[in-house]
Amino acid sequence: DQQVKQNSPSLSVQEGRISILNCDYTNSMFDYFLWYKKYPAEGPTFLISISSIKDKNEDGRFTVFLNKSAKHLSLHIVPSQPGDSAVYFCAASAVQSSGTYKYIFGTGTRLKVLA
Amino acid sequence: DTEVTQTPKHLVMGMTNKKSLKCEQHMGHRAMYWYKQKAKKPPELMFVYSYEKLSINESVPSRFSPECPNSSLLNLHLHALQPEDSALYLCASSQEPGTDYGYTFGSGTRLTVV
Numbered sequence: 001d002q003q004v005k006q007n008s009p010s011l012s013v014q015e016g017r018i019s020i021l022n023c024d025y026t027n028s029m030f031d032y033f034l035w036y037k038k039y040p041a042e043g044p045t046f047l048i049s050i051s052s053i054k055d056k057n058e059d060g061r062f063t064v065f066l067n068k069s070a071k072h073l074s075l076h077i078v079p080s081q082p083g084d085s086a087v088y089f090c091a092a093s094a095v096q097s098s099g100t101y102k103y104i105f106g107t108g109t110r111l112k113v114l115a
Numbered sequence: 116d117t118e119v120t121q122t123p124k125h126l127v128m129g130m131t132n133k134k135s136l137k138c139e140q141h142m143g144h145r146a147m148y149w150y151k152q153k154a155k156k157p158p159e160l161m162f163v164y165s166y167e168k169l170s171i172n173e174s175v176p177s178r179f180s181p182e183c184p185n186s187s188l189l190n191l192h193l194h195a196l197q198p199e200d201s202a203l204y205l206c207a208s209s210q211e212p213g214t215d216y217g218y219t220f221g222s223g224t225r226l227t228v229v
Binding site: 107 | 119159160207
């Protein structure tokens, strides 16, 4: 049962345009969401996060939007650059009975920014 | 130092071998994690250590044995693995075991079990 889903396995965007990566989740207990970027042969790199009490968080070229009623979040990259080409994972977390938070990752979207 | 260092980067082991994966961070992070990632799949959580104590074990088989000798080190001891255990093993750490902090991931150890 995949609680965090990224339905687009790949996305190609022209340099300078907007990249929109989508993520859907099923567990209403998730209260914190993150986006990670992963290059080949490297570990994931934290990009941006959003708490469930917000609907938008911005950091430079990256903006994350959260629609709690739709259980949907998206990552916007504007303008897209060739160096943004990577696999992007969204992750969601909820506190466990032990008091520790556990992140569940989506399946990833491979973004290719064309020069 | 803002990195999580994992060694070795690659490991090939037989099904009867005993080996260990190592993870080290000097950022003062108090939570450390082991993830397993198969090809074209998301990272899957295996273990969480919070303040050097095991706080989450995601029903991982006992052939995987984590150890946290101190706040900077995390080991994963491997014994009698199966070929299906071949994967990328990622270590991560976070400042506190809570949601306000993103993880810092290591580059991973690519394990092949033959």
